[in-house]
Amino acid sequence: MPEDTTARHKEYWRRNIRYVGMLLAVWFLVSFGFGILLVEPLNSVNLPGTAYPLGFWFAQQGAIYVFVVLIFVYVKLMNGLDQEFGVSEEDGA
């Protein structure tokens, strides 16, 4: 059993790293990407339906909203992963 558990934990950790990597890619894209590196080209259009230049919107509003969503997506993914691998804290102490 211990061998088996170790292998399961390794797989759990690998999946966790993959989730974190994906989410951090989005984190980087909306802040450093859209809000800083690409801010000028994006500013030539407005956020649809508003008078916000798009790059400026990402830098001062949009990135923050995306950050919030990212954390809740992570929570959902990880709770699912905990269940799948039988390491959820809901099943007992």
Add this chain to the structure above:
Amino acid sequence: MTAQQWTLALVVASFALYIGIAIRSRASTTKEFYVAGTGVSPLANGMATAADWMSAASFLGMAGLISFMGYDGSVYLMGWTGGYVLLALLLAPYLRKFGAFTVPDFVGDRYYSQTARIVAVVCAIFISFTYVAGQMRGVGIVFGRFLEVDIDVGVYIGMAVVFFYAVLGGMKGITYTQVAQYCVLIFAYLVPAIFLSIMVTGNPIPQLGLGGVDLASGMPLLERLNGLNTELGFTEYTSGTKSMLDVFFITTALMVGTAGLPHVIIRFYTVPRVRDARVSVGWALVFIALLYTTAPAIAVFARTNLINSISETPYSEVPEWFTTWEDTGLLRFEDLNGDGRIQFVGPNSPMENELTVDNDIIVLANPEIAELPNWVIGLVAAGGLAAALSTAAGLLLVVSSAVSHDLLKRSLMPEISERGELLAARFAAAAAVLFAGYLGTHPPGYVAQVVAFAFGLAASSFFPIIILGIFSKRTTREGAIVGMISGIALTGAYIVWFTLMHPELSNADNWWFGISPQGIGTVGMLLNFAVTMTVSRFTPEPPEHVQRMVDSIRVPRSVA
């Protein structure tokens, strides 16, 4: 009721609330004192974290700063929120599983070294004290402006209140007062913002109003402000003046610094389970985002209002608030060309600027500029105090637990009893409050630079070694110690050189690659990562029990 009576009433009422909560939540064990008995619900912890995090600078200073910096102000907005993503994904759940009381606790155990623990204690205390000085000062200033008491007296009153709930209740008392303080501060921030948004754009939601239409001119608001800025010789509001590289580095330093601040990290020790720690960071960011997405809207409303109401206005016809704030020294007018009118112009204008506006005034004077009722003015004062006191208390707890837990219990006097440690914690908290009060009444002349220092230090010391401690089992104590010291040394030397020793040289021509002292923490962090990983490769791998510990913190619950 006058504004001053309202202020007094609201401040006294809010203080009574905080003290009442403190009496109800006294700590009777060290676990309660350090981590509130790990019984805080994720939602309550999210609110407490938000209050812990948002300081006098966020509440009073940030909107003003953005108002004058325009797009460049984005570094604070993204930097001070993006760090929470790092905290949620890379730190909080694992540190909660580790289940320690302090940050040096983790560093000392993971790196099986008393030296590492002591280096961490010194960093934690230094970061917290540099930060707390500004908070106490903020308390004094709010008292001074709104209640016309001496700034020092204001600091003493603030100290007395913090003393009461930090010494008595420890983390438990602090947590529940912070929940109340969050409610006070967010209400106080949003009410004037909503009034202003309706006034300027007709939309009651400031976040939408910012992207809306300026009622006075019928033009899109941001376009209107860009026009006004250009006309007056400032840079367009939605473009910046900082180099892209510097914006990139400052944003990174603030994000990483946020995730490495000990008073923020320890908040996630207080929830019952790993899954609670994850979602709690999410709640914290929701509560923080409420203020942080409102601030840029206030910045634009206030700037448009300011320009519209005073630019080229004859000095003899200025509104009443102008004179009131002139008396405080936050607003200064000097009629350089003697035409009797106020020229508020930027560096690209052929005329000379005659008006100096302090950043803090944007939030403080908003209710008066917008002619809001007197109770709103009192509310803003109570909100500013809540923001400053909640942050101060969180920082002081870090100092007290670093002394009583890490220094006494874990290093010098391992035999100390539970009661003895609790007593030591209370004494340390009391001493920290007194020292913070001293800093508040005798502020170093460079508070703002010193706060940048706290972020740079947190970014270049704690963040890399905590991350590596979790994500790389091969990281050794030698690597961590050398890495922390080289990160801090580089960051510290750069900041001290440019802000304390040679402020006259501090400009883009002399900075390395144009990276300002605010952004140097990013370089320190990268250096720390590189040094720690390299040294770890050439030193003996960590002992078996440490590797097992790393395995166990990676999984919420081990299967039997």
